[in-house]
Amino acid sequence: MEIAKKNDYKSYLVNDKNIKLENAKKDIDFWQKKYDNNSNQYTYLIKLAGLYSQLFEITGNIENLYTAEKLLLECNARVKDKKASIHRAIARNYISQHRFKEALIYLDKALVLGENKLDTQKMLFDVYMELGSFDLAKNQLTIIQDFNDFDYLIRLAKWNDHIGQLDDAIKVMEKAMVLADNSKNQELKEWIYSNLADFYGHADRVEDSYAYYLKTLELDKNNMYALKGIAWIAFSNDRNPEKSLEIIDYIEKKHLTPDLYLFKSDVYDFQNNDLKSKNAIKKYLDLLSKNNYGDMYNKYNVLLYNEFSDKKNQALEIAQIEINNRPTPESYDLLAWSYYNLGDFEKAYEIARDFTINKSHEPSILFHNELILKANNKLTKENSNKEELLESLYELGPNLESQIKNI
Missing domain, CATH: 1.25.40 (Serine Threonine Protein Phosphatase 5, Tetratricopeptide repeat)
Structure with a gap:
């Protein structure tokens, strides 16, 4: 049964201005000028690092992530390793770079400093999961347990998924969604809708998955993650490679990451188009050679x-x-x-x-x-x-x- 209908999502394939991107660039100019006028204020560097991280999320440009890292390390040197929040920010950056062992070092430092300890403990769960330290992760989950806390619930869901309890994971994610909806926090809602869409996909609830990708796009028409999810539905469920490629081509202009070309290659393979598949792989390898993605x-x-x-x-x-x-x-x-x-x-x-x-x-x-x-x-x-x-x-x-x- 065809699920992805073009009338549902065609309005999101229009090259309008990306307001989030424009605002992030304006904010960078604003805080950079403030810092240039008063370079003693290390807090401006933290603001800038957060904005460059945001740019990376929006565009996929890895250089923005490295710029954020550089700013955070400079900031950390300024405060002589004494701010837990900066250690957490560096750890968050290293998680994005798949440098999990280094992230753990900074989280351990943050834990010793103690400031906003719960935030550090939540991130420790994330890193333990990535490092395969599942006993430590499970113990961390017990430490942060609070069924009224969004952050706890999404981590509990991840744990349930890890141990093969997908239905339980979805129920927990749905509880987290209620908290997000009540919070009126748009970013939180975007995150939970798109991630819940993923979980529904894992459970082969493709119609539900599609509905939540659309809900994500209603909040942010430039959410390329949700559009990519719809492209997968068009390809894998609907077996409609042309429709899938149309969406991927649009994403490519807005948020170019190497794995997008591997997706394209898979679609071309399905079409038995060997030449285009090989060309997509060549583009993937070219993009990797032009940018330093580390181990990502x-x-x-x-x-x-x-x-x-x-x-x-x-x-x-x-x-x-x-x-x-x-x-x-x-x-x-x-x-x-x-x-x-x-x-x-x-x-x-x-x-x-x-x-x-x-x-x-x-x-x-x-x-x-x-x-x-x-x-x-x-x-x-x-x-x-x-x-x-x-x-x-x-x-x-x-x-x-x-x-x-x-x-």
């Missing part, structure tokens, strides 16, 4: 490089870097998948057995586990997740349908 695209690179015979060893190297950065089941899956693609099925199985099988409910990991088990003649009716994978086809995308059916 390691996952994408491992998955992509494993598709090319001359890049498989490079994929393995990057997977090992990810293990060092964040030893989660997701990272170990990249390592197991790399060994599988190099033909070392036994090594792939050992890693999957110890670190991914029964450790994650992510459909992509279940898919890799299935193929690794099969290659080692260890796939049985009891340990197979084929039915679950078929139910997750929307999330995995239509290009994997025949592969899953043939397992």
Whole structure:
């Protein structure tokens, strides 16, 4: 059944001014002038750092994130490491850069200083989850427990999703949405609507997902995350690649990130357009080479490089870097998948057995586990997740349908 109808979203594909972007640029000019006139005021630097972070969120331009980092580090030096709020801001910046171990260092410093301790404890949960320190994350969740607190509820939802309780996660997110609606805070509402849309998608509630992406766009017509969600619905659920590409082309002009080209490549693959698919991958690699994204695209690179015979060893190297950065089941899956693609099925199985099988409910990991088990003649009716994978086809995308059916 077709869900994404152009009449619903065509008004969001119009090249109007982005008010948020314009305001952020004006505010940067304002605070920069204030700082230039009074460079003793370190608080102006904090304002500027926040605005550059906002620019990164709006445009996807990585240089804005690095500018924010530089300003925050300068600020931290000015106050001689004595402000917990600045440590948290640096940690937040490093989380965006996927520098989770460094983020943890700054959060530990903030915790010792104690100022607004609860804010630090909430962020510690986030970083522990990213580092695969799930026992510490669970303990942190107990510390911050408050069922009337939006921040707690969205973290509880993340935990429930992690342990495979997706329905519970959605219920908790819906409770958080009630708090956001009552708060009249537009940014909070935007965040919860778009993230709830994601959760509904994971649960194969595609119509609900679509409705909440539209609700997000009603609040902010320049929310490219929600538009990308609708592009995925058009592609994966509706099997309408033309409609999906139209939306992606629009996003590309407003919020260009490398993964957008991988999305395009998938759509072209579905159309059996090999030339355009290869061109999209070339654009992805070109964008990576022109910008320093650090480790932010390691996952994408491992998955992509494993598709090319001359890049498989490079994929393995990057997977090992990810293990060092964040030893989660997701990272170990990249390592197991790399060994599988190099033909070392036994090594792939050992890693999957110890670190991914029964450790994650992510459909992509279940898919890799299935193929690794099969290659080692260890796939049985009891340990197979084929039915679950078929139910997750929307999330995995239509290009994997025949592969899953043939397992």
